[in-house]
Amino acid sequence: MKAGVIGAGAWGTALAQLLAADGQAVTLWALETDVVDAINGARENPLYLPGITLAPSIRATSAMADLGDCDMLLVVSPAQHLRSVVAQAPAGVPLILCSKGIEAGTGLLMGEVARAAQPTSPIAVLSGPTFAHEVAKGLPTAITLACDNAVLGAQLAARIARPAFRPYLSDDVTGAEIGGAVKNVLAIACGVADGAGLGLNARAALISRGFAEMTRFGLARGARAETLAGLSGLGDLVLTCSSTNSRNFSLGQGLGEGRSAADLLSNRRTVAEGAFTAPVLRDAARAAGVEMPVVEAVCALLADAAPLGTVIDALLARPLRPE
Numbered sequence: 001m002k003a004g005v006i007g008a009g010a011w012g013t014a015l016a017q018l019l020a021a022d023g024q025a026v027t028l029w030a031l032e033t034d035v036v037d038a039i040n041g042a043r044e045n046p047l048y049l050p051g052i053t054l055a056p057s058i059r060a061t062s063a064m065a066d067l068g069d070c071d072m073l074l075v076v077s078p079a080q081h082l083r084s085v086v087a088q089a090p091a092g093v094p095l096i097l098c099s100k101g102i103e104a105g106t107g108l109l110m111g112e113v114a115r116a117a118q119p120t121s122p123i124a125v126l127s128g129p130t131f132a133h134e135v136a137k138g139l140p141t142a143i144t145l146a147c148d149n150a151v152l153g154a155q156l157a158a159r160i161a162r163p164a165f166r167p168y169l170s171d172d173v174t175g176a177e178i179g180g181a182v183k184n185v186l187a188i189a190c191g192v193a194d195g196a197g198l199g200l201n202a203r204a205a206l207i208s209r210g211f212a213e214m215t216r217f218g219l220a221r222g223a224r225a226e227t228l229a230g231l232s233g234l235g236d237l238v239l240t241c242s243s244t245n246s247r248n249f250s251l252g253q254g255l256g257e258g259r260s261a262a263d264l265l266s267n268r269r270t271v272a273e274g275a276f277t278a279p280v281l282r283d284a285a286r287a288a289g290v291e292m293p294v295v296e297a298v299c300a301l302l303a304d305a306a307p308l309g310t311v312i313d314a315l316l317a318r319p320l321r322p323e
């Protein structure tokens with residue numbers, strides 16, 4: 001049995017390290033040849049996960065064909081590139097989707113994109129509160145593994161579980177996907193509140209009212225409330241909205257300090273998924289008749305469409321309503 005990981009950013013590298021820590025062979029596909037060389041040579045990924053010495057049983061490659069002998073593939077590209085990498089992957093092998101986002105242009109969730117790109121491959125989704133650096137260091141972590149095939153889900157959970165890494169099984173794939181996608185947008189909002197010095201009451205309000213938005217949207221798309229209240233929803237929302245380790249939170253902080261989105265997003269190497277998901281999510285919510293005022297506010301700031309003060313005042317001036 002050999003695991004393959006597609007994408008050697010921070011999270012793909014951390015997952016490869018997790019799976020290889022006990023000596024199991026892992027093949028890690030990277031887009032950049034300098035990343036492949038650094039992992040195979042210096043046992044490090046200085047571009048995306050600096051400071052972690054990688055296990056000797058990880059072999060990096062830039063050839064998708066090298067994943068042909070793997071019995072499961074973890075897909076860990078940015079959401080907007082998931083379609084292209086899955087299309088190149090070997091067919092028929094179970095795919096564990098680890099990307100968090102909604103595809104621009106189509107509005108599709110990651111499972112829907114993967115099924116379109118690789119129709120014969122069984123799908124699972126891995127999502128939850130998981131900063132890559134902490135997982136790579138072996139710190140305790142719990143996560144949702146969602147799969148609509150209970151037998152396959154249990155097999156995959158057993159394959160990825162480690163003493164300090166606990167997957168909790170779910171059959172609500174849509175719920176797990178929506179939690180991970182929406183929390184990134186809400187983390188930008190919390191970062192804005194931090195950068196603008198709005199205080200901790202404002203952050204708690206954004207987490208709570210943001211969770212109400214996530215729940216409304218999720219239920220409209222067929223997700224279950226308990227999934228949204230679990231690790232992949234509320235759990236990840238709390239983590240990402242509370243720490244400058246989050247790229248989404250940090251992006252929001254910059255916006256809150258008055259910097260333009262264009263400036264903050266230009267020449268980024270690492271991905272802040274919320275910036276791509278926000279406008280797609282807003283459009284999907286409008287089409288479904290779901291109110292998401294915090295998401296709308298984040299979109300206005302990302303588009304540099306309104307001054308920060310105007311966006312904040314508009315949120316506070318919304319009509320009073322029952323909780």
Ligand SMILES: NC(=O)c1ccc[n+]([C@@H]2O[C@H](COP(=O)([O-])OP(=O)(O)OC[C@H]3O[C@@H](n4cnc5c(N)ncnc54)[C@H](O)[C@@H]3O)[C@@H](O)[C@H]2O)c1
Nearest residue numbers: 008009010011012031077078079081099100131132270271
């Ligand atoms: N970093 C984390 O702590 C973490 C945790 C859980 C989930 N995730 C999710 O994992 C996904 C990947 O994030 P990350 O943090 O590993 O990435 P990253 O920001 O560390 O690195 C960017 C990645 O994008 C890849 N990339 C750039 N252009 C590409 C292209 N054209 N085609 C394919 N890949 C391309 C790079 O090779 C690199 O792997 C995201 O959806 C993210 O939300 C990240």
Ligand SMILES: O=P(O)(O)OC[C@H](O)CO
Nearest residue numbers: 128129130131246247248
């Ligand atoms: O750095 P972020 O904001 O992409 O968050 C990373 C993970 O999704 C946290 O679970």
